[in-house]
Amino acid sequence: MKAQRQNIDYSHVIPPLLFNKLQYIYHTAIKPVEQAYKYKELRQHEVSDAEIASKPMVLFLGPWSVGKSTMINYLLGLHDTPQELYTGAEPTTSEYTVIMHGEKVRTIEGIVMAADSSRSFSPLEKFGQGFLEKLIGIEMPHKLLERVTLVDTPGIIENRKQQERGYPYNEVCQWFIDRADLIFLVFDPTKLDVGLELEMLFRQMKGRESQIRIILNKADNLATQDLMRVYGALFWSMAPLINVTEPPRVYVSSFWPREYATDTIQDLFMKEEISLLEDLNQVIENQLENKIAFVRQHAIRVRVHALLVDRYLQTYYEKLGWFADPDEVFHDIAADPDRFYIFKSVLAKANVSKFDLPEPEVYKDFFGVNPVSGFKRLESQCGWTGGCLLQKIEKAIGEELPDLLSSLTERKETPKAEEKPQGEEKPKNRWRRQ
Structure with missing residues (x-):
């Protein structure tokens, strides 16, 4: 016999402080890299404030x-x-x-x-x-x-x-x-x-x-x-x-x-x-944990994209001679990036799986719309007060977002001191039909 769902209070929402921290990390460390290297045109994806706060x-x-x-x-x-x-x-x-x-x-x-x-x-x-x-x-x-x-x-x-x-x-x-x-x-x-x-x-x-x-x-x-x-x-x-x-x-x-x-x-x-x-x-x-993990995964993809564009740009300037045709030089690089170790070098530097890298064909199309000469090297994307784009997004991925996740985990574990005696019945599934 199929069971009936139990009513339960689902009034819990994302705490404003956590939302503000997550929003701040995204806008100061991740979004500037998206904009500088036109990530939206590669994946058609940017994270809005409404998405961060969504269910x-x-x-x-x-x-x-x-x-x-x-x-x-x-x-x-x-x-x-x-x-x-x-x-x-x-x-x-x-x-x-x-x-x-x-x-x-x-x-x-x-x-x-x-x-x-x-x-x-x-x-x-x-x-x-x-x-x-x-x-x-x-x-x-x-x-x-x-x-x-x-x-x-x-x-x-x-x-x-x-x-x-x-x-x-x-x-x-x-x-x-x-x-x-x-x-x-x-x-x-x-x-x-x-x-x-x-x-x-x-x-x-x-x-x-x-x-x-x-x-x-x-x-x-x-x-x-x-x-x-x-x-x-x-x-x-x-x-x-x-x-x-x-x-x-x-x-x-x-x-x-x-x-x-x-x-x-x-x-x-x-x-x-x-x-x-x-x-x-x-x-x-796990809504809050998943939201932080989602933003961190997005940041990793943005960082990999920026490193790939930077590597394409570095290779382009290394191969561009005084009398070379810029279009032909970059066409050769985009047509066979493996010959110039573009993806392999980023794979070693970014510490990600090869399965997480976009296909080379994607960048052929990307640079067909966005000329490589329109981008700046990562090493030049630094300000006197704002710091460097690469370091800020790496700090968000390696420190700030994990710390935010740890603080959330610690807060969830605090009520465990008030656990019920072991002899009590285990709580039933919220949506189990009885």
């Missing part, structure tokens, strides 16, 4: 009609209510639906969301009117939404050309993936095929493997033996796409309000569901 985001991805919208309805208890997200056997969700907390139920058009700078979704305006017509916001009063924002996405349809969507699908997905605290990749037993769109999504999630959770939904539609075969087939399909030693957690259950089918492993499904809800709780509890 955790849970992103639902997967093929069409696998139960993404139904799962959201189930988590929020929207079944048989006027707010229920529409579901069906055919591809039903063609929009990006952002479900947020509000004092009353209302729908917000994408163009309004993008025009509101107080929201973390204002940068989506850059993807054009075609996309904004496919973006919908839904506000409603709900305890879970006080602490988290849910995003439902259009289903992956492998036989459709991406240009038929009318907007840059991969770029939009990348925007949401970069900001997601948890990514639910949902499948059902009948849709395990891997095509070009899904392969592209996994490439875009490179470096975000710890945020991915794979959901094998509608599991009670299968007999136990068939479910074991499907589970194996799912791993076989996903293995080539996930380049990590430890695979993502796979949850096997049926996320809807109906009772599990008879003659199925109902105990396992219930345990899997509770485990997933605890995973969601953990993301909510």
Whole structure:
């Protein structure tokens, strides 16, 4: 029998002091490097104040009609209510639906969301009117939404050309993936095929493997033996796409309000569901830590970009002679950066994995729009009072952000002195249905 959610106080928000410190570090140490080396034009990503203060985001991805919208309805208890997200056997969700907390139920058009700078979704305006017509916001009063924002996405349809969507699908997905605290990749037993769109999504999630959770939904539609075969087939399909030693957690259950089918492993499904809800709780509890880690990861990418531009610039000036054609010199460097050890030298200096470096082709396009002569060497980016850009961002990555994280951890550990006696019952999961 499926259980009922328990009400709980979710009034906790980001403390103003922590927000101000995080905001100060970003604006003084990270953003100046972004601007000096035009990072926004490389990744189309800069961190706004609204994004720093935003709630955790849970992103639902997967093929069409696998139960993404139904799962959201189930988590929020929207079944048989006027707010229920529409579901069906055919591809039903063609929009990006952002479900947020509000004092009353209302729908917000994408163009309004993008025009509101107080929201973390204002940068989506850059993807054009075609996309904004496919973006919908839904506000409603709900305890879970006080602490988290849910995003439902259009289903992956492998036989459709991406240009038929009318907007840059991969770029939009990348925007949401970069900001997601948890990514639910949902499948059902009948849709395990891997095509070009899904392969592209996994490439875009490179470096975000710890945020991915794979959901094998509608599991009670299968007999136990068939479910074991499907589970194996799912791993076989996903293995080539996930380049990590430890695979993502796979949850096997049926996320809807109906009772599990008879003659199925109902105990396992219930345990899997509770485990997933605890995973969601953990993301909510770790909101502040995740936000600091997000800003630090962004800072590392900005620093790597600045070092790469600096190395390209250094190589350019070393190879540029009195009578050489500047365009030809840089064309040779951009065409084969490995010959000049550009990426290898940065890899050694930045202390990052080679998998975290952008592809050389990305910089070919970047410098095609931004001539290398328009940048200054990092060693010259220093001021008498402001210090050097490189040292400031390295201090933020190596000292300031870790110290902020440590102070938060110490504050969380302080109440442990008042723990309850061991004989008391362990607190129940906040969202467990009883």
